[in-house]
Amino acid sequence: MTITQLKYALAIAEHKNFTKAAEKCFVTQPTLSTQIQKLEDELDIIIFDRGKKPIEVTDLGRKIIFQARNIVNEADRIRDIVDQEKGFIGGEFRLGIIPTVMPTLLPMFLKNFIKKYPKVKLKIEELTTEEILARISDGHLDAAIAATPLESENIKERVLYYEPFVAYVPNNHRLKDKKTIDVSDLDIEDMLLLEDGHCFRDGVINLCKTFKDQMDDSFQLESGSIETLIKLSNEGMGMTLLPYLHTLDLKEKLNPNLKHFTQPSPAREVSILYHKSELKMQIIDAMHNSISGIIRGAIKFQNVEIISPLAK
Amino acid sequence: MTITQLKYALAIAEHKNFTKAAEKCFVTQPTLSTQIQKLEDELDIIIFDRGKKPIEVTDLGRKIIFQARNIVNEADRIRDIVDQEKGFIGGEFRLGIIPTVMPTLLPMFLKNFIKKYPKVKLKIEELTTEEILARISDGHLDAAIAATPLESENIKERVLYYEPFVAYVPNNHRLKDKKTIDVSDLDIEDMLLLEDGHCFRDGVINLCKTFKDQMDDSFQLESGSIETLIKLSNEGMGMTLLPYLHTLDLKEKLNPNLKHFTQPSPAREVSILYHKSELKMQIIDAMHNSISGIIRGAIKFQNVEIISPLAK
DNA sequence: TATATTTATAACTTAAATCTATAATAATGA
DNA sequence: TCATTATTATAGATTTAAGTTATAAATATA
Incomplete structure (x- = not known):
């Protein structure tokens, strides 16, 4: 049993196809066939x-694949330990x-980050919270x-x-x-919310829950983006809530429609998520520092006591 | 990087010697030298x-060795998963x-166990609690x-x-x-205890602690075995406490000297210990079942409420 | 049934691991 | 200090493993 064989097995389990898995592993299909047979x-x-x-994947195969994932993760971590030590x-x-x-966040920190860490090859993807959790778990996201x-x-x-x-x-x-x-002015009945899967909606619903103690399942409308949300709102579909950073981009003429909350203001907690195996931790640390630094300048409310609307 | 290389590295870290490590790995010394160089x-x-x-081992090497231990453990577990599935x-x-x-315990369950699981090659060693903890941690004991x-x-x-x-x-x-x-009759001052490192002593001390709330560091004597303990006791060095199973082996003429405790009787908790990685779990399960079954017949006090003297 | 897709097998090549033999190096003792 | 000993490194040959190309076999698809 070799680490390579386990990686091949993982690729096949993922693509359900020897030929495609072979491509991803940069070897020919017969190599995978024989190596998996040997395993x-x-x-x-x-x-x-x-x-x-x-x-x-067979029932027993599933258990083997799960364990193979562990082994490969732990093995990858050796590289990580060395990098961390060398400050790479x-x-x-x-x-x-x-x-x-x-x-809002990406334009703020990206330029700064790639300048500071030019050797990091960032691959950024827009994903829903659900997709994110799945892909961190299966190792497709760092x-x-x-x-x-x-x-x-x-x-x-x-x-x-x-x-x-x-x-x-x-x-x-x-x-x-x-x-x-x-916050007590809010009423779920005349509020617009983002479509399902966008965690912002979860934030808003939880916010209203906090003060209404229970919520109605029939929302009046659901939209896919902040811009649409504002437009629908202007069309008389109800008020809405915007994350602070989005309001900085709004056209000036819309400013009169923005109402800040009385302190303590409701807020959403934005975090960096990563697998418990803590792979590539030094890059995660670097990103955390980079973003925190940038945000300190952009959100002036940092010293204000803030209630988290997302708390369960 | 291969699992084999990591195993070689572990062997060298343990023996601090390429030649000895090579023997343990059943390869020649040049093999280890070149493989470690490659790694x-x-x-x-x-x-x-x-x-x-x-x-x-260098400072960074120590971290690599630690991680190598993880990887090799996880890799060994694949075999374990397969065995478990096959009921092997x-x-x-x-x-x-x-x-x-x-x-007391070994003669009771050993014959039964090896008859029931003839394919398990048991290697049993008498060790102090301290040695046991160290050797489970470093993988030398299952x-x-x-x-x-x-x-x-x-x-x-x-x-x-x-x-x-x-x-x-x-x-x-x-x-x-x-x-x-x-239990209230006990007095640490006129009790004989086993030598340091024998957990039984810890048990007795904790027992006395429970009722005296504090203990004196100057014990009157320390001994290495139950037999010596009884002999010393007979020589007028004080009373002592024996684990129940040991009393079954005593010569009949000594029986009058045994005093059972009033219920709830103090007792020691005897457990099977294993690494959190749960390697060879199916054998551990088998052993647990085997011992529990045997003990149910030997200790009749099982239904009696028992206080654990070892609780912290 | 022909066609396309996919996995398995065969024969060969390349690369990796291991061996034996021996050199280099460092520690030990007269 | 200079053999003696113990230990690791290196060279070259051998065995084993991994990978490649070509093709067969099996399976789906049209």
């Missing part, structure tokens, strides 16, 4: 059921970011940025910053004339 | 300082047992039987049985005429 012979078990199309920050780093954080707490098994969270919510109140709304807004 | 070249680090005699109970199994459990709770990091405990203590009161002792004895 199966040595353990005297069948890992893959080639009878089914697409190929299926580099290599490929796959980062997932949720849609409502992507457009880390991700999402609203927390999620408390998902095997995934660690480290808070990057707290981003206050700002209310966007359209011209015809009942709260139009208030200068500041209080 | 060091690939990681671009030095793991072993050959300048020192005996060889020393076999292979080498190294078991440590503390001195005060060894002579499991051990000792008095608990120990709550040592990385080591799991599973209770096998509770063994009541029986007081041995010599003829000239102040408690000689009592039919049964109560």
Whole structure:
């Protein structure tokens, strides 16, 4: 049994296809066939059921694959330990970011980060919270940025910053004339929310829950982006909540519609997530420091006591 | 980097000597030299300082060796998973047992166990609790039987049985005429205890602590075995406590000196210990079942409420 | 049934691991 | 200090393993 054989097995388990897995491993298909056969012979078990199309992992195979994942992860970590010791920050780093954080955070820290750590090859993907959790678990992401707490098994969270919510109140709304807004003013019935899967919505719902103690399942509308949300709001569909950083990009003429909350302001907790195995920890540390530094300048509310609307 | 290379590195780290490590690995010394060089070249680090005699592991090398231990453990577990699935109970199994459990427990379950699981090659060693903890941690023992709770990091405990203590009161002792004895009768000042490192002593001290709330450091005597303990006791050195199973072997004429405790009787907790990685779990399960079954017949006090003298 | 897709096998090549023999190096003792 | 001893490194040959190309066999698809 070799680490290489285990990596081949993982690739096949993932692609359910020897040919495709071989490509991903940069070897030919016969190499995979023979190596997997050797592994199966040595353990005297069948890992893959080639009878089914697409190929299926056997019951026992699944356990072997799970353990193979552990072994390969632990093995990869050797490289990580060496890098950390040498102070080397580099290599490929796959980062997932949720849609409502992507457009505001990325432009702020990206330039700074790649300048500071030129040897890191960043691969950034916009993903929903659900996708992020799955891909960190299966090792396809090295880390991700999402609203927390999620408390998902095997995934660690480290808070990057707290981003206050700002209310966007359209011209015809009942709260139009208030200068500041209080959490108790909110009503789930006249609020627009982002579509399912966007954690921002979870944040808003939890926020309302906090004060209403229970919620109604029939929301009035769901939208896919902050821009759409504002437009729908202007069309008389209700008020909405925007994460603070988004409000900095708004056209000036919309500013009168923004109502800041009375302190303590509700906020969402934004964290960097990573697998409990702490692979590539030195890059995660670097990213954490980089983002925290940038955010300190952008969000001035940092010293204000903030309630987390996402707490369970 | 291969699993084989990591195993070689572990062997060298352990023996501090390429030649001896090579023997243990069943390869020649040049094989180890070249494989370790390849590993060091690939990681671009030095793991072993050959300048020192005996060889020393470098600071970074220590971290690599630690991680190598993880990887090799996880890799060994693949075999374990397959065995478990196939219901195969076999292979080498190294078991440590503390001195005060060894002579009573081993004759009871050994014959039964090797008959039931003929493919397990048991290697049993008498060791102190301290040695046991060290050797489970470094992977030299698969499991051990000792008095608990120990709550040592990385080591799991599973209770096998509770063994009541029986007081041995010599003829000239102040408690000689009592039919049964109560824990409150005990006095650390006139008690004989086993030498340091035998957990039984810890048990007795904790027992006295429980009722005296503090203890005196000047014990009157320390001895290495149950037999010596009884002889010393007869010589007027004080009373002593015997684990119940030991009293079954005593010569009949000594029976009048045994005083059972009033219920709830103090007892020691005897557990099977194993590494948290749960390697060879199916053998550990088999051994647990085997011992529990045997003990149910031997200790009739099982249904009696028992206080654990070892609780912290 | 022909065609395409995918895995297995065969024969060969390349690369890796291991061996024997021996050199180099460092520690030990007269 | 200079053999003696113990120990690791290196060279060259051998065995074993991994990978390649070419092709057969098996399975789905049209």
